[in-house]
Structure formats: structure tokens, C-alpha cells
Amino acid sequence: MNDPIWLMLVKGVLVFVVLVLLVLFTIWFERRVVAIMQVRPGPNRNGPFGLLQSLADGLKLAFKEDAMPRTADKIVFIAAPVIAVTCAFTAFSVIPFGPEVSLFGVETALQLTDFEVSVLVILACSALGVYGIVLAGWASGSAYSLLGALRAAAQVISYEIALGLAVLAVFFQSRLLSTGAIVDAQAEGLPLSIGGFELTLPGWYFIILAPSFVIFVIAMVGETNRAPFDLPEAESELVAGFATEYSSLKYASFFLAEYVNMVTMSALCVTLFLGGWAAPFPNSWWPGANEGFMPLIWFFGKVLAFLFFYVWLRGTLPRLRYDQFMRLGWKVLVPISLVWLMVLAAMNIGLDTGNGLPTRIAFAGGAAIAVMALIFFWPSRKPYEDPAEPDTGMGGFPVPPLDLAVPPNPRALKELEPARTGAAPDEDAAAATTEKGEE
Amino acid sequence: MIDLAQSLAQGASVGESVFFWILAPIALGGAIGLVLARSAIHAALMLAITMMCLAVFYIMQSAPFLGFVQIMVYTGAIMMLFLFVLMLFGRDSKDSMFETLRGQRFFGVCLGIGLAALLAAGLARAVSGLAVANDPAWATGAQGNVEAIAEALFSTYLFPFEVVSGVLTVAAVGALMFAHVAKKGGVRGQKVHSRERFAPGVYPGPKPGPGVFATSDSTATPALLPDGSIEPESLSEYVPPRQLTAAEAAPKHTEGRES
Numbered sequence: 001m002n003d004p005i006w007l008m009l010v011k012g013v014l015v016f017v018v019l020v021l022l023v024l025f026t027i028w029f030e031r032r033v034v035a036i037m038q039v040r041p042g043p044n045r046n047g048p049f050g051l052l053q054s055l056a057d058g059l060k061l062a063f064k065e066d067a068m069p070r071t072a073d074k075i076v077f078i079a080a081p082v083i084a085v086t087c088a089f090t091a092f093s094v095i096p097f098g099p100e101v102s103l104f105g106v107e108t109a110l111q112l113t114d115f116e117v118s119v120l121v122i123l124a125c126s127a128l129g130v131y132g133i134v135l136a137g138w139a140s141g142s143a144y145s146l147l148g149a150l151r152a153a154a155q156v157i158s159y160e161i162a163l164g165l166a167v168l169a170v171f172f173q174s175r176l177l178s179t180g181a182i183v184d185a186q187a188e189g190l191p192l193s194i195g196g197f198e199l200t201l202p203g204w205y206f207i208i209l210a211p212s213f214v215i216f217v218i219a220m221v222g223e224t225n226r227a228p229f230d231l232p233e234a235e236s237e238l239v240a241g242f243a244t245e246y247s248s249l250k251y252a253s254f255f256l257a258e259y260v261n262m263v264t265m266s267a268l269c270v271t272l273f274l275g276g277w278a279a280p281f282p283n284s285w286w287p288g289a290n291e292g293f294m295p296l297i298w299f300f301g302k303v304l305a306f307l308f309f310y311v312w313l314r315g316t317l318p319r320l321r322y323d324q325f326m327r328l329g330w331k332v333l334v335p336i337s338l339v340w341l342m343v344l345a346a347m348n349i350g351l352d353t354g355n356g357l358p359t360r361i362a363f364a365g366g367a368a369i370a371v372m373a374l375i376f377f378w379p380s381r382k383p384y385e386d387p388a389e390p391d392t393g394m395g396g397f398p399v400p401p402l403d404l405a406v407p408p409n410p411r412a413l414k415e416l417e418p419a420r421t422g423a424a425p426d427e428d429a430a431a432a433t434t435e436k437g438e439e
Numbered sequence: 440m441i442d443l444a445q446s447l448a449q450g451a452s453v454g455e456s457v458f459f460w461i462l463a464p465i466a467l468g469g470a471i472g473l474v475l476a477r478s479a480i481h482a483a484l485m486l487a488i489t490m491m492c493l494a495v496f497y498i499m500q501s502a503p504f505l506g507f508v509q510i511m512v513y514t515g516a517i518m519m520l521f522l523f524v525l526m527l528f529g530r531d532s533k534d535s536m537f538e539t540l541r542g543q544r545f546f547g548v549c550l551g552i553g554l555a556a557l558l559a560a561g562l563a564r565a566v567s568g569l570a571v572a573n574d575p576a577w578a579t580g581a582q583g584n585v586e587a588i589a590e591a592l593f594s595t596y597l598f599p600f601e602v603v604s605g606v607l608t609v610a611a612v613g614a615l616m617f618a619h620v621a622k623k624g625g626v627r628g629q630k631v632h633s634r635e636r637f638a639p640g641v642y643p644g645p646k647p648g649p650g651v652f653a654t655s656d657s658t659a660t661p662a663l664l665p666d667g668s669i670e671p672e673s674l675s676e677y678v679p680p681r682q683l684t685a686a687e688a689a690p691k692h693t694e695g696r697e698s
Contacts, residue, residue: 073478073480076480076481076484115503116503116504116583116584116585117503117504117507117584117585120503120504120507120508120511121507123507123511124507124510124511124515127510127511127514127515127516127519128510128514128515130515130519131487131519134519134522134523134526135484137526138480138522138526146526149526150523150526150527153519153520153522153523153526154523156519157516157519157520157523160515160516164511177504177585
């Protein structure tokens with residue numbers, strides 16, 4: 001990466017513009033797709049197909065009054081959305097969009113920057129982005145915000161572990177920590193011979209590292225606070241969670257950060273597991289598919305597929321209860337990741353040394369552990385037991401007695417203002433009904 | 440930082456020195472702010488700033504892996520746990536300035552200065568004779584940054600590493616044991632809850648929503664304005680309004696069982 005400074009600036013601006021446009025598009029896309037899933041039209045007024053709806057919403061938000069609660073901690077209250085947005089945008093700088101191309105007469109990779117450990121930049125940025133949410137909740141001086149912030153802190157710490165372990169498997173397999181190099185490493189096919197039939201599978205890691213891929217996708221939804229894991233801003237429980245007290249551009253910043261994070265996590269997943277910018281078919285079909293600016297199509301196509309997946313999840317699944325969510329993270333995702341990493345390490349050592357024994361041990365051990373886990377954790381339902389004690393009603397739940405005498409109508413007790421209309425309430429109601437009928 | 444200052448003296452690159460002189464005051468300011476901040480959260484944020492500056496120093500000194508791991512582990516996870524605990528104390532809790540031991544502050548200052556002097560002297564002795572390696576082996580590409588750390592961690596320092604990980608695990612399990620409170624009695628099931636809710640003398644209906652100045656959530660009960668008068672808009676045309684009798688207006692034990 002030895003670009004001239006002007007080219008770096010151009011690339012930085014391009015990444016920023018691409019992200020902002022993608023965010024505007026994603027908000028519209030999400031609303032339209034959810035609308036189709038719920039059999040209604042969705043936003044369709046501003047621009048062709050309602051495409052300018054998010055732009056209009058953004059402008060409206062910018063002109064809203066910027067309110068700050070009296071109990072707010074002023075500096076932290078203002079700093080929190082800045083932290084969230086900065087971290088979200090920074091993380092995207094190491095995502096490779098395509099191979100080396102000639103940009104304004106200079107040979108350069110379609111990537112802002114890349115170095116030895118660039119995957120860690122994304123993980124570090126997502127770790128720092130949580131500060132934005134947590135500080136926003138704390139600085140607002142409101143109970144709902146604080147609850148949202150506490151949930152966000154606990155949620156992101158626990159799902160970061162599962163996410164990190166899933167990414168570790170990619171590091172194990174490729175022995176690289178650089179995003180560009182990981183994409184290159186996936187370009188080689190995976191030769192496989194089944195009963196003398198030679199077959200070349202694509203070398204994308206979601207095939208070899210299928211368990212890690214599944215765990216990564218689940219943890220990625222948890223990490224970006226999206227449905228069904230949107231507990232920090234659960235609108236039916238916490239108003240808007242950490243963003244309750246925010247308005248105007250500050251609120252828009254959180255919105256922006258959330259959608260940028262969605263795009264970044266999708267792009268990271270594509271880079272690590274789905275071959276990055278490589279075309280989704282063998283190179284022999286179309287030799288020029290992976291050269292020049294063509295890979296941009298494959299890359300953004302894959303990212304859009306993930307964004308659709310996010311929207312699909314939101315349209316389909318109800319929000320998890322908090323304890324179920326934590327149980328899924330700590331008792332399912334993390335142990336499975338750990339066992340899978342052990343198996344993977346043993347297999348790799350076996351393949352390295354050319355000695356089949358560790359591989360066989362790993363396979364046998366892994367299979368044994370998987371079978372044991374299946375037996376022990378097979379979801380079972382307690383069979384219904386008839387109640388031991390005599391019950392008053394249906395299955396022990398209190399129900400009204402069968403010989404229930406209906407109590408007298410409480411309205412007959414005392415009228416509030418009998419002289420107001422000069423008529424008995426029943427006649428009043430009847431008159432109102434006829435009036436309405438005449439209209 | 441002392442290493443860095445020396446390498447600056449020996450002619451480091453311009454970018455490096457610019458970053459050093461920008462970040463070093465910020466790191467020191469964060470450290471001083473940590474001590475002086477009144478609110479615990481502000482102190483934690485100052486510490487996070489210092490840690491971030493240290494991480495950038497690591498990256499500048501050709502140790503990007505160490506720098507990013509510092510951000511992920513210390514700033515991202517450990518400080519976040521600190522914040523998590525501190526936020527539970529509430530925003531307005533401040534350190535009490537009351538001296539529980541007599542002369543505590545005086546001895547504290549003395550010991551603090553002593554510790555600082557000891558650390559400074561030790562550090563100065565340790566790094567005074569060191570030559571700064573301008574291009575170490577892992578920076579020239581012969582051996583990567585990550586491989587170099589891994590080799591040091593899993594060969595030379597394997598035993599201390601394992602011991603530390605064991606001690607940390609024991610500490611975590613111990614903390615869990617201390618914090619764990621066994622549940623008293625069995626779990627009360629849905630049936631039990633349901634029976635208690637419908638027990639005589641307990642009002643089983645939902646409570647009025649927050650902000651409603653009413654004794655009942657019946658549609659026949661008019662809403663009251665903050666001054667106690669009746670809001671006319673809330674009177675339905677079809678439901679004749681009524682005042683509650685004293686018995687009806689009395690608290691219905693909606694807060695739970697009778698005590």
C-alpha cells in the first residue's frame with residue numbers, strides 16, 4: 001500500500017460516499033422489503049419507487065429541534081453520537097472492494113488501506129463503537145436510556161466473544177490477519193475426490209468452516225443490535241432504549257452508525273467467508289470476471305444479499321427475551337466455537353505434519369463430543385402431569401365458578417351529573433345513537 | 440514512551456515525532472484527569488483515553504498486533520465491564536471525602552510519591568542502557584509481528600502464561616462462587632401466581648397506565664386533570680359517567696397481597 005496522498009484522500013472520500021449512499025439505500029430497502037413481507041406498499045411517494053424517502057427523512061431530522069435533558073452530562077451526551085459514527089465509518093477502511101485496478105493512472109488496490117493485522121481494525125472499531133451506545137445511555141440521565149445502555153454493554157461483550165472465536169477459525173485456516181490476503185487465500189479451489197470423481201469446490205471458507213460461518217452470522221446480528229437481538233433499543237419495553245433522549249442530528253447519527261455497522265459487518269462476513277470480491281463461479285467460465293472493476297458487482301451483490309438477510313430476520317423473528325438471548329450467547333455459541341476451534345487446530349496439525357493420527361483423533365473426538373452434546377442437550381419437553389391436588393377449575397387455574405351470579409351494574413349506583421342533560425343516561429345514549437345514524 | 444523519546448533523539452521519522460508530541464500530552468492528561476475526576480464514570484473515560492493513546496504508541500513502534508489487541512481487550516472489554524459496574528451505582532454517586540483512618544490522606548500522598556519515585560527509578564535503570572532497534576526482525580518481514588509474539592508466548596514464556604491463565608480462571612470461578620446466591624424455595628409456577636392474583640381482596644385487573652390520574656381504569660371513570668377537575672373530553676357519550684363510592688375508591692391492594 002504505497003499510494004500517493006491525493007489518491008488516499010480520494011479513496012477515503014469514495015468510501016465515505018459509498019457508505020452514506022448505501023445507508024440511504026438500505027433504509028429504503030428495509031422499509032420496502034418489510035412492507036412486501038407484510039403485504040403493504042411501503043414508502044412510495046418521494047422519487048421513483050420512493051427511493052428518496054430516506055433522504056427526505058434525513059433532512060427532516062436535521063431540521064428538528066435539538067433538545068438536551070437538564071439532567072444530561074453535557075460533554076458525554078454530545079461525544080457519544082460522535083464516537084458511534086466515527087467508529088462505524090473507520091471500520092470500513094480495511095474492507096477490500098476489488099483487486100488491483102488502474103485508478104487515475106495509478107495501479108492500486110480497491111481498498112483504502114491494508115496491513116498485517118487489518119481484520120483486527122474492524123473488531124477494535126466495533127468494540128469502541130459500543131462506547132457510543134453505553135455513554136449515550138448513561139449521559140442521558142434517564143432510566144430507560146440507562147437500561148438500554150446496560151443491555152448494550154452486556155450484549156456486545158458477550159457476542160463479541162462468539163464473533164471473535166468465529167473469526168479465529170478463519171485465522172487458523174488461512175494463517176493471515178489481513179483482509180486482502182484472506183480474500184486472495186480463498187481464491188484457490190478445494191480439490192476433492194469422491195470415489196474417484198474429481199471435484200473442485202470453491203475455496204470459500206463458509207464451506208470448510210461452516211460452523212464458524214453460522215456462529216459468525218448469528219453473532220454479527222447480535223453485535224449490530226438488530227432484530228431479533230435489538231434489546232438495547234427494544235421499543236416496546238424501553239421507548240427507544242439508549243436513544244430515548246436524543247433528537248435531531250444526534251439521533252440521526254445513531255441511526256447512521258447502526259446502518260453503517262450493518263453494512264460493515266456484512267462486508268466483513270463476505271470478506272472472511274464468502275470469497276470477498278471474487279465472482280461466485282469458477283474462473284474458467286468467464287476469465288475476465290475477476291479483473292478490473294467487475295468484482296465491484298460481485299462484492300456489492302453479496303453485501304446486498306446479507307442486508308436482505310438482516311431485513312428478512314427483522315420481518316420474521318420476534319425479539320428474544322433477555323435471558324434467552326444471554327443463554328444463546330454464552331451456553332450455545334461460545335462452547336460450540338471453542339470445541340470447533342480445538343477440532344480445527346488438531347486437524348490442521350495433522351495435515352501439516354503429514355501424520356494422519358492427530359487428524360483421526362480430531363475427527364473421532366469431535367464426533368464423540370458432538371454426539372454427547374446432542375444427547376445431553378437434546379431439547380426435551382416435560383410430559384404433562386395431572387395435578388396431584390384437587391383443582392378448583394381448569395387444570396388448576398382459577399376460573400369463575402360455574403354458578404356465577406352476575407353482580408349488579410355499578411353504573412346504576414350514582415350518576416355523576418344527572419342534571420347536565422336533563423335526561424336519563426340511557427335515553428341520552430339512545431339519542432346519540434340515532435343522531436349518529438342520521439349522519 | 441521513554442523508548443520513543445530516545446528514538447526521537449536518535450532521529451525518528453517526522454510523522455512519528457508529530458504523533459508522539461500530540462498523543463503524549465493527551466495520554467498524560469488522561470492519567471491526571473483519572474485521578475482528579477470527581478465522577479467515577481469520567482475517571483473511567485479518562486483511563487480509556489490513556490489506554491487508546493498507548494495503543495497508538497504500540498502501533499507507531501511497529502507492533503500493530505499489540506496495539507489493536509490493547510484496544511480490543513483493555514479499552515473494549517475490560518473498561519466496558521468497569522463502566523457496566525459503575526453505571527449501576529447511579530449518576531450522582533460521588534466519592535466520599537471522609538477519612539476513615541486518621542492521617543490517611545497524608546500517608547497516602549507519601550506512599551504515592553514513594554511508589555512513583557520507585558517506579559521511575561526502576562524504569563530509568565532498566566531502559567537507560569538500551570539501544571533502540573530501528574528495524575527489528577519482525578518489522579523487516581523476516582518474521583511477522585504476530586508470529587514473533589506467538590513464539591515468545593508459547594515457547595519462552597509458556598509456563599508463566601499457563602500459570603497466569605490458571606490463576607485468572609480460578610479467580611473468575613471464585614468471584615462467581617461468592618456472588619452466587621442460591622434460590623430459596625422452589626420456583627413459583629404460573630398456577631401459583633395465577634391463584635394469588637385472583638385471591639379474594641386482590642384486584643386482578645391491570646393497573647391504570649402511568650400518568651393517569653384515576654383511581655380506576657374503567658371506561659366509566661372520567662379522567663382527572665392535574666388540578667383535580669374532570670376532563671370533559673374523557674366522558675364518553677355512550678357510557679354514563681359515575682363517581683365511585685368510597686368503598687370502590689379505596690385502594691384495591693393492586694400492589695400485591697394484603698399485608
